[in-house]
Amino acid sequence: MSTADVLVIGGGLHGLSTALHLARRGAKVIILEGEFIGRHASGASAAGVRTLGRNPLEMPLALRAMRMWHKIEELVDDDCGFQAHGQLRVAETEAQLEGEANRIAQLRARGYANEKVIGQEQLGKLVPGINPKFIGAAYAAEDGAADPHRTLVAFRAAAEGAGVIIYERAPVRSMTRQGDTWVLETGAGVFKARKLVNAAGAWGARIAAMTGEVIPLSAKASMMMVTERLAQTIRPVVSIVGRSLSFKQSSQGTLVLGGGIQGRYDLESGCTAMDFHALARGAAAAGELMPAVTGTRITRCWSGIEGKTSDLLPVICPGKATGLFHIFGFSGHGFQLVPAAGEAMAEMVTTGAVPKAILPFNADRLTINGAVA
Ligand SMILES: Cc1cc2nc3c(=O)[nH]c(=O)nc-3n(C[C@H](O)[C@H](O)[C@H](O)COP(=O)(O)OP(=O)(O)OC[C@H]3O[C@@H](n4cnc5c(N)ncnc54)[C@H](O)[C@@H]3O)c2cc1C
Numbered sequence: 001m002s003t004a005d006v007l008v009i010g011g012g013l014h015g016l017s018t019a020l021h022l023a024r025r026g027a028k029v030i031i032l033e034g035e036f037i038g039r040h041a042s043g044a045s046a047a048g049v050r051t052l053g054r055n056p057l058e059m060p061l062a063l064r065a066m067r068m069w070h071k072i073e074e075l076v077d078d079d080c081g082f083q084a085h086g087q088l089r090v091a092e093t094e095a096q097l098e099g100e101a102n103r104i105a106q107l108r109a110r111g112y113a114n115e116k117v118i119g120q121e122q123l124g125k126l127v128p129g130i131n132p133k134f135i136g137a138a139y140a141a142e143d144g145a146a147d148p149h150r151t152l153v154a155f156r157a158a159a160e161g162a163g164v165i166i167y168e169r170a171p172v173r174s175m176t177r178q179g180d181t182w183v184l185e186t187g188a189g190v191f192k193a194r195k196l197v198n199a200a201g202a203w204g205a206r207i208a209a210m211t212g213e214v215i216p217l218s219a220k221a222s223m224m225m226v227t228e229r230l231a232q233t234i235r236p237v238v239s240i241v242g243r244s245l246s247f248k249q250s251s252q253g254t255l256v257l258g259g260g261i262q263g264r265y266d267l268e269s270g271c272t273a274m275d276f277h278a279l280a281r282g283a284a285a286a287g288e289l290m291p292a293v294t295g296t297r298i299t300r301c302w303s304g305i306e307g308k309t310s311d312l313l314p315v316i317c318p319g320k321a322t323g324l325f326h327i328f329g330f331s332g333h334g335f336q337l338v339p340a341a342g343e344a345m346a347e348m349v350t351t352g353a354v355p356k357a358i359l360p361f362n363a364d365r366l367t368i369n370g371a372v373a
Helices: 013-024 056-069 072-076 094-109 120-126 148-161 201-210 276-289 338-351 356-361 368-372
Strands: 006-009 029-032 087-091 116-119 136-140 165-167 172-178 181-186 189-193 195-198 218-229 237-240 246-249 254-258 264-266 271-273 298-308 315-318 324-328
Touching: 006 013, 006 181, 006 189, 013 029, 013 148, 013 195, 013 324, 013 338, 029 189, 056 072, 056 094, 056 338, 056 356, 072 148, 087 094, 087 120, 094 116, 094 136, 116 120, 120 136, 148 165, 172 201, 181 195, 195 201, 195 338, 201 298, 201 324, 218 264, 218 276, 237 276, 254 276, 264 298, 271 298, 315 338, 315 356, 324 338, 338 356
Parallel strands: 006 029, 006 195, 029 165, 087 237, 195 324
Antiparallel strands: 087 136, 116 136, 172 181, 181 189, 218 254, 218 298, 237 246, 246 254, 264 271, 315 324
16 A cells, blocks of 8 residues: 555646646655556647637636746756747638637736737738638737647656656546545555545546546547648647637648547547548648648547536636545646646645635536535
């Protein structure tokens, strides 16, 4: 039997980041990962580092995360492949552009100046070769993208360097409380701790259910495509208003296409299947955005399972049981939040106080408790 101060269930980026920050605060932390580190959403991610278009409730955490991304070496001793080439959401019609301008005006009224509207001329300079039917865009210049696998390697190394012990192939099968201690039965033996972090991604509600807590959670399986290498011309990440497309060119020249096009998933096996009709629509949207890429060969595609809440905001809060804390359900946009969400979790787990930036993410909002309150 192994004992820690905190057991973290789930070795995705949120489990790793939480464990890292906890260990830096002096806690003895064990991560229990059912498969292997980064097996699900974190290893499948497009790794867009985006404040553009975020729900205003996420902005305090997202802006804290963005400041951390811009000096991510200080946290994990590696740049995680992060490049701040900006993110754009392009508009085809005057009505769409006006919609973006109104949204940005509302953000500014709340004190957020991370986005601005740009016209066609600046758009053409930022995205050479863009279809001239796109007349302008919302632009977040400080945004960018990272390398998901490099990020996983860096967070894992930093966490282990800080003393975190990681068990892979250690699925948590059941848990009980003995006095003030959690006792977890896993595929790699029995583990004990007074505190428990549920960072189990799409399986977060199942872990909560093991403690008797019901949290509504569904799932999604966003798909990604990568093409052969092209000459490097596009730096920002580009999406289109009202469409499921995110378009970026990696530093190797490949196009990395995603944006929430959905595949199929099975939570029991953890497997996904591609929907090639939906992928074809995504590829067609890329050709519409950048006519010159039409006909480029797609070399691989994949999909990753991610927890999804009804309001598309994460669950980051204390659980109902003593010593339990949740962090899951990032609904397709949790990569950017990784450094700051882990920091906030570590503060909550060690002090018991819920940091202001994560107050909107209490699970009660999703349940009858929230509806009654
Ligand atoms: C295709 C795709 C593209 C994306 N693109 C972006 C993007 O551009 N920008 C952005 O911000 N976000 C993006 N996201 C979302 C982002 O990747 C996720 O929000 C984030 O990685 C979630 O991390 P996590 O640690 O919560 O979950 P996960 O990485 O899924 O980790 C959860 C872990 O828990 C483990 N687990 C589950 N049950 C158990 C158990 N019983 N015992 C032990 N372990 C268990 C799983 O094996 C898994 O490894 C994308 C997601 C996908 C799938």
